[in-house]
Amino acid sequence: MTETLTGAQIAVRLLERQGIRIVTGYPGGAILPIYDALGQSTAIRHVLARHEQGAGFVAQGMARATGQVAVCMASSGPGATNLLTAVADAKLDSIPLVAITGQVPKAMIGTDAFQEVDTYGLSIPITKHNFLVSSAEELLTVIPRAFAIAASGRPGPVLIDIPKDVQSQAIEIAEWPEPGRAEAVPAADPALIARCAALINAAERPVLYLGGGVIHAGAAGTAIELAEKASLPTVMTLMALGAMPVDHALALGMLGMHAARYTNLALEECDLLIAVGARFDDRATGKVAAFCPQAKIVHIDIDPAELGKIKAAHIGIVADVGEALDQLLPAVGANARTAWIDRCRALKTEFPLAMHGAADPRSHFGLIRSVAACLDDEATVATDVGQHQMWVAQAYPLRRPRQWLTSGGLGTMGFGVPAAIGAALAEPQRTVVCFTGDGSILMNIQELVTAAEENVNLKIVLMDNSALGLVHQQQTLFYGERLFASQFKARPDFIKVAQGLGIAAVDLDLAANPCATLVEAITRPGPCLIHVSIDSEEKVYPMVPPGAANRDMIGA
Amino acid sequence: MNAINRKEQNTLARAVLEIDVNNHPGVMSHVVGLFSRRAYNVEGILCLPVGDGKQSRIWLLVIEDQRLPQMMKQVEKLEDVIALRRHTAEHAVFQDLESFFRP
Ligand SMILES: Cc1ncc(C[n+]2csc(CCOP(=O)(O)OP(=O)(O)O)c2C)c(N)n1
Numbered sequence: 248m249t250e251t252l253t254g255a256q257i258a259v260r261l262l263e264r265q266g267i268r269i270v271t272g273y274p275g276g277a278i279l280p281i282y283d284a285l286g287q288s289t290a291i292r293h294v295l296a297r298h299e300q301g302a303g304f305v306a307q308g309m310a311r312a313t314g315q316v317a318v319c320m321a322s323s324g325p326g327a328t329n330l331l332t333a334v335a336d337a338k339l340d341s342i343p344l345v346a347i348t349g350q351v352p353k354a355m356i357g358t359d360a361f362q363e364v365d366t367y368g369l370s371i372p373i374t375k376h377n378f379l380v381s382s383a384e385e386l387l388t389v390i391p392r393a394f395a396i397a398a399s400g401r402p403g404p405v406l407i408d409i410p411k412d413v414q415s416q417a418i419e420i421a422e423w424p425e426p427g428r429a430e431a432v433p434a435a436d437p438a439l440i441a442r443c444a445a446l447i448n449a450a451e452r453p454v455l456y457l458g459g460g461v462i463h464a465g466a467a468g469t470a471i472e473l474a475e476k477a478s479l480p481t482v483m484t485l486m487a488l489g490a491m492p493v494d495h496a497l498a499l500g501m502l503g504m505h506a507a508r509y510t511n512l513a514l515e516e517c518d519l520l521i522a523v524g525a526r527f528d529d530r531a532t533g534k535v536a537a538f539c540p541q542a543k544i545v546h547i548d549i550d551p552a553e554l555g556k557i558k559a560a561h562i563g564i565v566a567d568v569g570e571a572l573d574q575l576l577p578a579v580g581a582n583a584r585t586a587w588i589d590r591c592r593a594l595k596t597e598f599p600l601a602m603h604g605a606a607d608p609r610s611h612f613g614l615i616r617s618v619a620a621c622l623d624d625e626a627t628v629a630t631d632v633g634q635h636q637m638w639v640a641q642a643y644p645l646r647r648p649r650q651w652l653t654s655g656g657l658g659t660m661g662f663g664v665p666a667a668i669g670a671a672l673a674e675p676q677r678t679v680v681c682f683t684g685d686g687s688i689l690m691n692i693q694e695l696v697t698a699a700e701e702n703v704n705l706k707i708v709l710m711d712n713s714a715l716g717l718v719h720q721q722q723t724l725f726y727g728e729r730l731f732a733s734q735f736k737a738r739p740d741f742i743k744v745a746q747g748l749g750i751a752a753v754d755l756d757l758a759a760n761p762c763a764t765l766v767e768a769i770t771r772p773g774p775c776l777i778h779v780s781i782d783s784e785e786k787v788y789p790m791v792p793p794g795a796a797n798r799d800m801i802g803a
Numbered sequence: 804m805n806a807i808n809r810k811e812q813n814t815l816a817r818a819v820l821e822i823d824v825n826n827h828p829g830v831m832s833h834v835v836g837l838f839s840r841r842a843y844n845v846e847g848i849l850c851l852p853v854g855d856g857k858q859s860r861i862w863l864l865v866i867e868d869q870r871l872p873q874m875m876k877q878v879e880k881l882e883d884v885i886a887l888r889r890h891t892a893e894h895a896v897f898q899d900l901e902s903f904f905r906p
Contacts, residue, residue, distance in 0.1 A: 371832060371833055377829070379828075379829065396882060550880070551880075552877050555872070555873070
């Protein structure tokens with residue numbers, strides 16, 4: 248039996264067939280046929296963000312929290328350009344996203360038509376792949392393909408630009424394509440796995456270096472098993488936090504620019520670095536030539552282009568990291584490695600992370616620890632970008648893969664609130680906390696309205712230092728204390744702002760018993776903003792100055 | 804062409820890349836964009852459809868610097884790239900065209 252459907256109806260049906268239950272976006276002229284069809288769908292709920300960038304990050308939050316491809320939509324022109332920051336962010340952090348944009352009708356493309364931009368051209372360098380669809384028929388291959396590409400191998404964003412006339416074009420459909428799914432990758436080369444196991448078995452001071460790929464591959468459990476069997480002290484990138492619980496005996500925490508000293512010092516001494524799903528980002532390695540100077544390197548990654556991109560590996564293995572670790576596990580010998588484990592423990596004792604004020608809920612570390620104390624590992628933790636992000640990375644006891652949502656590669660201020668909303672929508676049973684700064688929150692403040700409308704269980708912890716803290720810090724340390732454009736003169740009343748946008752708000756500054764107020768705010772269901780003033784002179788320490796070697800950390 | 808003059812250019816080692824791609828309007832900018840984004844000059848480009856026209860073949864003449872292996876991996880990652888082969892600069896494809904490029 249055939250049905251006659253428009254391109255818009257086909258697109259919506261294909262999303263339904265992909266199992267999509269929530270899409271987020273913002274309408275406009277060139278995507279109205281799709282919105283019209285979406286309005287008729289009983290399977291898909293549309294969440295209206297209040298800015299296309301917000302929509303993009305809401306979708307990212309869903310994808311990051313669940314690992315499943317998420318969908319966002321925008322109209323042509325300004326709708327599409329507003330969406331692009333979130334798409335670029337997804338590219339750098341390998342987040343599976345399908346972004347659908349409306350485009351002016353085919354016949355008007357290239358005429359500088361109203362709200363026409365070259366979305367296809369603009370999105371080439373910031374997507375894993377992109378499509379400009381030229382017929383309703385083509386949607387039947389493009390949409391499943393887009394999902395397959397987004398989810399396969401190293402995940403990433405795919406953009407589909409659909410001209411309005413293609414959305415309106417009616418065709419007969421006799422048969423539906425299979426939904427697009429992640430395609431299998433070839434298994435790791437057993438010979439390389441054997442060599443890798445031999446290196447690990449022979450190493451005296453190995454370190455396991457986990458990146459975001461471990462989270463994407465669902466391989467955190469296997470990575471921990473490997474670490475435990477072979478006694479491998481383990482460092483994590485910003486993207487991998489949660490892969491191994493911070494309080495695991497082998498966990499050495501986050502490496503790089505804002506690592507604890509012991510973490511970077513252990514890397515300095517290691518004789519074998521086992522990089523898994525990590526890409527040797529400059530924030531992690533510091534000056535590359537001085538990174539792990541004594542170590543041989545094993546690099547396992549699903550993306551062949553990552554091998555040797557920054558640092559040549561002695562053994563490079565292209566594979567799904569979960570599959571590779573599964574192969575590696577039985578080949579690696581149990582080994583207590585007492586001397587090295589003791590050495591790492593000694594480094595930890597001698598060069599700990601100084602967390603001053605951890606007992607005071609109105610200091611930055613104390614606040615983070617107090618929030619954590621109100622929650623268990625089921626909670627999801629999102630951040631914006633700045634000092635607060637690094638403090639949370641240092642101080643929040645992350646223990647679960649996908650517990651941690653942060654903009655790593657692009658470092659996009661404005662990520663936090665909408666991404667947290669997305670996480671809360673995808674997993675409504677969890678409490679989601681978003682740590683943000685007074686700079687970052689303003690970049691997507693309008694999404695508080697979305698949070699109110701959706702009544703998500705989101706607690707926004709606003710660490711207000713009346714400054715662009717990280718910029719303030721860099722100017723203080725590296726620009727002769729010439730503070731410029733990093734201090735806010737006007738201070739919004741964030742309590743009133745939050746209330747005005749429809750969500751509850753509490754001010755810990757004014758609370759007689761801040762701990763009690765915090766507990767109450769976090770346990771009350773629904774969205775809430777928790778405002779706390781933070782000293783703008785506080786620094787994220789220790790710190791590797793830009794361009795320096797990781798061993799040359801400054802600050803406490 | 805960038806600021807390097809012809810004489811200097813001839814002293815630089817070059818390579819020829821042969822890339823089989825799906826034939827559609829965006830594929831050229833996907834491939835060339837990878838180079839321009841990295842400020843990696845492409846000295847020569849040739850592209851024609853192959854067979855029934857579903858695929859095209861792109862020939863690139865590039866300077867061989869230490870980034871070339873990474874460039875090739877990036878090209879291979881593109882969804883529309885079916886195969887990539889590397890040749891030396893002596894490959895006939897560009898040499899036969901010399902007559903069309905006399906100043
Ligand atoms: C969209 C965007 N613009 C600019 C920057 C550069 N930047 C990085 S951190 C930062 C300051 C962030 O301030 P705030 O959100 O208040 O956090 P704080 O550092 O004070 O904790 C700036 C401007 C950025 N990362 N993203």
